[in-house]
Structure formats: structure tokens, C-alpha cells
Amino acid sequence: MSTRFSFGIFTFVFFLCISVIKVSADSIIPPAGVQSANRRTALRCLSLSKEFVDSQDWNAALSQATLGLSYDDSVSDLWYLMAVSHSGLGAQRSVIIPLLENSLKKNNWVDYNRDAARLMYADVLSDTGESKKAVEILDSEPFVYSADAEYVRIKALYRIGDEQSVSLARTKMEGAGRIYPFDTRFPLLFFKSEYGRPQSAASSAIASYFISRVSQYAEAAPDKDAELEIYAASFAAGEMRVRMLKSFSARDLRHPLYAIVALDANLLSEQDALSYICDFSDDSIDFDLLSEFLQKLGSDDVKKEAAAYFNSYSGVIEQDTDRDGLVNLYVKYGRGRPQTVFYDKNQDGISDWSLACDFGAPVSGSMKVPRMDFTWDDFPYLSSVSLPSGENDIPSYEFGLVSRELEWSPVLMNAGNSISHSLGFDFYYPVLNEDLRSLSKEELLACASSLSVNTNENGGKRIKFLIQNGQTVSAEYYNGQKMYAVARFDRNTVTMRVVDSDSDGIFETTEIYAADHGGTQNAFSDEQRIMQNLFGTSAAGSGVYLRMIQVDTNADSIIDFTEEYLEDGTVVSSWDTDGDANWDVRNFRNDKDASETAEFRNFDGKNSIFVTLQNKIPASVKINEKEFSVTKDISENFYWIGEKNPAFAGDFYSECAQKALEHLAAISGAAASAVLEFKEDNGSIRINCVRMGSFNYGMIIPYLETFPSLEKETAE
Numbered sequence: 001m002s003t004r005f006s007f008g009i010f011t012f013v014f015f016l017c018i019s020v021i022k023v024s025a026d027s028i029i030p031p032a033g034v035q036s037a038n039r040r041t042a043l044r045c046l047s048l049s050k051e052f053v054d055s056q057d058w059n060a061a062l063s064q065a066t067l068g069l070s071y072d073d074s075v076s077d078l079w080y081l082m083a084v085s086h087s088g089l090g091a092q093r094s095v096i097i098p099l100l101e102n103s104l105k106k107n108n109w110v111d112y113n114r115d116a117a118r119l120m121y122a123d124v125l126s127d128t129g130e131s132k133k134a135v136e137i138l139d140s141e142p143f144v145y146s147a148d149a150e151y152v153r154i155k156a157l158y159r160i161g162d163e164q165s166v167s168l169a170r171t172k173m174e175g176a177g178r179i180y181p182f183d184t185r186f187p188l189l190f191f192k193s194e195y196g197r198p199q200s201a202a203s204s205a206i207a208s209y210f211i212s213r214v215s216q217y218a219e220a221a222p223d224k225d226a227e228l229e230i231y232a233a234s235f236a237a238g239e240m241r242v243r244m245l246k247s248f249s250a251r252d253l254r255h256p257l258y259a260i261v262a263l264d265a266n267l268l269s270e271q272d273a274l275s276y277i278c279d280f281s282d283d284s285i286d287f288d289l290l291s292e293f294l295q296k297l298g299s300d301d302v303k304k305e306a307a308a309y310f311n312s313y314s315g316v317i318e319q320d321t322d323r324d325g326l327v328n329l330y331v332k333y334g335r336g337r338p339q340t341v342f343y344d345k346n347q348d349g350i351s352d353w354s355l356a357c358d359f360g361a362p363v364s365g366s367m368k369v370p371r372m373d374f375t376w377d378d379f380p381y382l383s384s385v386s387l388p389s390g391e392n393d394i395p396s397y398e399f400g401l402v403s404r405e406l407e408w409s410p411v412l413m414n415a416g417n418s419i420s421h422s423l424g425f426d427f428y429y430p431v432l433n434e435d436l437r438s439l440s441k442e443e444l445l446a447c448a449s450s451l452s453v454n455t456n457e458n459g460g461k462r463i464k465f466l467i468q469n470g471q472t473v474s475a476e477y478y479n480g481q482k483m484y485a486v487a488r489f490d491r492n493t494v495t496m497r498v499v500d501s502d503s504d505g506i507f508e509t510t511e512i513y514a515a516d517h518g519g520t521q522n523a524f525s526d527e528q529r530i531m532q533n534l535f536g537t538s539a540a541g542s543g544v545y546l547r548m549i550q551v552d553t554n555a556d557s558i559i560d561f562t563e564e565y566l567e568d569g570t571v572v573s574s575w576d577t578d579g580d581a582n583w584d585v586r587n588f589r590n591d592k593d594a595s596e597t598a599e600f601r602n603f604d605g606k607n608s609i610f611v612t613l614q615n616k617i618p619a620s621v622k623i624n625e626k627e628f629s630v631t632k633d634i635s636e637n638f639y640w641i642g643e644k645n646p647a648f649a650g651d652f653y654s655e656c657a658q659k660a661l662e663h664l665a666a667i668s669g670a671a672a673s674a675v676l677e678f679k680e681d682n683g684s685i686r687i688n689c690v691r692m693g694s695f696n697y698g699m700i701i702p703y704l705e706t707f708p709s710l711e712k713e714t715a716e
Helices: 003-028 031-054 058-071 076-088 093-106 114-127 131-139 147-160 163-179 185-194 201-212 214-220 226-235 238-250 257-264 270-281 287-295 300-311 418-423 441-446 526-535 650-665
Strands: 284-286 316-319 329-334 337-343 353-358 361-367 372-378 381-387 397-401 411-414 429-432 448-455 461-468 471-479 482-490 493-499 509-515 544-551 561-565 570-575 585-590 595-601 608-614 617-623 626-628 630-632 639-641 671-680 683-692 695-701
Touching: 031 058, 031 076, 058 076, 076 093, 076 114, 093 114, 114 131, 114 147, 131 147, 147 163, 147 185, 163 185, 163 201, 185 201, 185 226, 201 214, 201 226, 214 226, 226 238, 226 257, 238 257, 257 270, 257 287, 270 284, 270 287, 270 300, 284 287, 287 316, 287 418, 300 418, 329 429, 337 411, 337 429, 361 411, 397 441, 441 448, 471 493, 585 671, 585 683, 595 683, 595 695, 608 639, 608 695, 617 630, 650 671, 650 683, 650 695
Parallel strands: 284 316, 639 695
Antiparallel strands: 316 329, 329 337, 337 353, 353 361, 361 372, 372 381, 381 397, 397 448, 411 429, 448 461, 461 471, 471 482, 482 493, 493 509, 509 544, 544 561, 561 570, 570 585, 585 595, 595 608, 608 617, 617 626, 630 639, 671 683, 683 695
8 A cells, every 4th residue: 555545544534533522522632632522633633734734745834834823823833834834825915914913922832932923024024115124024033143034123113114124234244144154035025125226335245245245145946046146146246247148148047137237347248238128028027127227328229129018018017106115006017008007015915005007097997995996987087986894784885976077096197207208208107196195085976976785675775966066965775777666855955855666667666755854753764774874964864754645556646555654753654545535544553652543434425434453453433523433343354333123133234244255355455445235124224334554343334225325335
């Protein structure tokens, strides 16, 4: 059996065993035993993860570290190994930083000491714009000293950039260069950090020392120190520089800086130097290096050739805008114009903002903090700004802006740069806008022509507010592309809305809003919550309540149902059951005093019948200020108003109630009314029948021929 196969079986059995322990421990081992068993499993994972790290099997190392943390997340070493594994896999620094912070916060180390994590943490912090903090971490007790620690410390001091920090970096660099004479990181860091800086006597001495050792560095690593050698040559002078450059070229080493240094040393013609640097720029080139090279061109013919090349350039120009040694601005070109621009201020792997361009003119972009998407129609005047959804149910906003009203951009698209000056044509290159301001919602509203907001109404749809001079005048409500409601506003306050509730294209529901001066009413509509979140003032959403709802259920332009919300808390529901535009049935409900009264027309069409409910059960009746009894039918869910005719047996009334219920059930809607006539051997009776919600009422009508116009229906 092969070793690999044996190891595979072992790994499978190991995973199986620890899975059993983890799942069944609570039922087999006491709590203290479970903790101990999980700890042992985590340490076993730690041991395996270390082995995989040593062999640079980063995926396996990450898998074991992650598994170990699932058993015991207090082990600092596991967090550290996760960070190391992610780093080996090329993860973004934004992923690595919190892992290292956890390892240091837990401070529960088994094998690796805390200083290893401190060193890695300081290195990543320095690479993400936190160099001062990086130095503080390395210099805190216990002081961390090693070749790696000194390299990170000097790098961070150079990046801090002030005179005192640079002076201290040079002092430490002088010592490190002698203590670690074959560590090529130090001379390369020195030359790249000092390139372009004014030189002092101290820095010149350090440069001379490193230049004198270049041949030894080349012998130690002849195939990977092209960058070190060319930077060293740029600091050399006279014959030493010439010899270094000739040695560099003879060994087929290549670096774009060679074009500049060799041109200065007269080892390349301008034509050859241009061809040399274009071999690199076809893919990507550093902006500052390119600018320096083009400024050295003196031949008009070579300048014309360079201008033709960059006028149709399709590659990437990179720039280290803060001189910390790491690129943070990337510009992709097409046909000589910017196509896309990415900016990662702290080099954590997540762009702070990105832009898309149309032949050099920015047309759209997005920003990380604050989270924002934006477009331009006429750069740099914004045409729209979107604020995506956030936490705590904060909705997303999309502002449509008035043309040429709001000028804003994270970059200035500059044609007056050093490349343009060198080549004599407009070469557009983005320059960071140092005065970039944050856009507030108030500023966006002041320039807005519309505002689209997501809403929870009707399953999560979209509202588009139409704005004039910063004031909302109307709103359109959409389900996808279909508009299902329209609202009108007065001074940012909703006054009326019509709604198509069943998506049939007919806006059958009308909502009327009013000012809540006393602050006692409830705001029912979703757009009020959004307006208040947006403006934060009582004039925009608060101080308004839903006063009335009107519904035309059969599309005949006559209101069939109305519900009013009075200032004292009473809710009045009215139904027009016969389509004559007058109410026939009404209900009054006030939850504050638990009162409820039903009202419907008497058979004569003149007087009203009022039914008072107690504990949601009909208790008394009043007609024309006269009290009547109300009794529930002995067998049906039906309430009789007034005294029954003793000439008819009790079963007869129940039969009438049953037939009345059947008749009312055939009428759609929450309310219905009808006058029915029932015959029996002893005669006949007529009943005014009404359904109101879950209650059904019947009132016996005296049969008088003085009402010939009374509409009668006979229930056999």
C-alpha cells in the first residue's frame, strides 16, 4: 500500500472519529469532558495544520485550522495559521487582518508565540496605510527584533514619510544592512524608498555600501534580483553605472527602469529606449516611471512615434499615489482613452471606488464607503445616485438628478498632465480629487428630480417620488414595471393615493390623508415611514394619518365602501349596497372605549336603525330614539330586532332566518341588505335583512299598502 493511500485512509478515519466525538459528546461525556475532548481535537488539528503550512499546502492547512476552531475557538495559534494559509493562497488583506486581530485578542498560544502574529499583523497594517500603528505594535513590550521585524519596521518608517521617520529609517537601514549582509530585501527597500527623494550624506553612504555589494547579491540570487540591480544602477554614477547596466543587459535581465537609466548613460538611443519601455507598457506601466521617461525624450520624431502609440494605447497605467511602495490606482485604457478606473486607497484588496468610462469620459461608478452607485450624463455633473440597502431595514434610494445641477466626482479627468506636456497632445489621465466631499441625502434631494425607494408594501415593491425644487409633488408605485398606485403630495406630505389592489388596471381604492395636529393618529402608509427616514423632520412623513379609504368594487365609478378614521379614534365603515351613491349600512367602532354601533336604513328609507354591541355582541337597538329589543335566533347566527308576531311559531322564524342567510350570502361584499317576504298559512311577514361583517340582522316590517314603492323580494 502506498504512503499517500495510507495517509488518505488515516485522514478519513481521523475525520470520522472527531466527527463522532463532536456530535455525540454531549450525550456521552460530562460537560468538562466534552471541553477537554474538543480541546484535544483542536490541538490535533493544529498539529496537522502546522505540517501542511511547512509543506506550503495552503488549502489543507486552512481546512485543518478551520476545523480546529470549530472545536475550540480560543486557540490563538489556529487563528494565526488561518491568516498564514489565507496569505499563502493570495487572499485579500481585508480577510487576513481580522484573523490576526482574533489571534492577538485571544492570547491563548500553544506552539507559536505571540510575536509571530504581531510581526505579521504589523506587516499587513503597514501595507494597508497603518504604518504608525505597525511601528507601535513592533516597538511595544516585549520589543520584537529580527531580520523580518527590522524589515517591516524600516518599511513602515519610510511610509510614514515625515523627516524624523525617514531619518530613523535610514539609521536602522544602515545597521540592518551590516547585520544581515545577504538579505536582499534591505537594499531593494532602500533603493525603492529613496528613489526620487533628496539625498543626504547618510543616505548617499548607505547607497554606496549597497552598490558595492551588488555583485554578491547577484551571486546569491542571480535570477530574481533584476529590480534590485537596476535600482542600484540608478544610484550609481560614472563608470560604475555603465558597468552595472552592461552587466544587467548582458544577462538578459529586464526592467522598465532600465530604459531611463540606460538612456541617461547613452547606452540606448531614444528610439531603442521607447521600443524597450513599450514592451512593458503593452501590458502595464507605472505612471511616474512613464512620465519620467517621456520627459527625457528630445527627438521630435521619437515624440511623434510615442504620441501615436499612446494615442491608441490599450493597456494599464498604475500609480502609487501616496508613495508607500504599493500601487493603489489602476487605469485600464482602450483606444488611448480610460475605460475603467480602480482606486484602493489602503491596498486591502477592496477598491474604495471604481469608474467605467466611455472613450475617456466617466459614465458610472461605485463607492465602498459610503456605499453608493452613481452615473453621469455630462461629466462631472451627476445624473443619478443610488444608495443601496443597509442594515436595520434601511431602504435603498435612487436619486434622479436635475441636469447639470450637482457637480461631483472622485477624480478629475485631466488632460494637462506630464504625459500630455511631453507628447504634445491631450492624453487623459484621472487625478484624485483631493477636495472630494460626501454627498448627504439633503444635498441630493435639493438637486433631485425623482427619488426611487424600495418598500415593504405589497410584497416589497418600489416607489418613485417626483420632486420639484426639493419638494415631493407626487409618487408612483411599481410592481416590477407595472404601476399599481399614484400619490399626490403637498409640501412633502402625502394627501391622497389611488391604488390598483388587484392588478386589473383599474385604480379602485382611494386613500385620503390628513394632518395629525394632535399627534394621536396612526400613520398607516409605507411611504410616510420612508419620508421620515429620509428627511428626519415632522414635515416629511410624521404628522400625517390615513383619514379615509374609498373603494369602487365593481368599476362603475360609484364608491361602494368607505372607511373613515376620525380624530377621536372612531372608525366609520360605510357600504352602499344598491349603487345609488348613498350609504345603506354603516358601522362605528372605537377601540379606545371598546364601543361599537351598527347603523342601517329602516324599510321606509327615512329612519336609521342603530344596533349597539357590547363585548362584540348585539345588545340593544334604537329607532327614532325608541328602544327595541334584539334577540339571537334559537338555531341560526341571526339577530331579530323588535318583538316577534306570536301568530307565528318559533320554528317559522328560524326557517325565515335560514332563508335570509342564504339570500344575503348570495350577495357579494362585506355588507348586504334586502327586504324579503315570507308566507305561511296564517299570513305573511316582510323582513328588512342586513349583513354587516359577521353579523346578520332581521327586522319584521308591518305589511302596509301605504308603501307601494317598496321593493319586495319573495323567498319561497
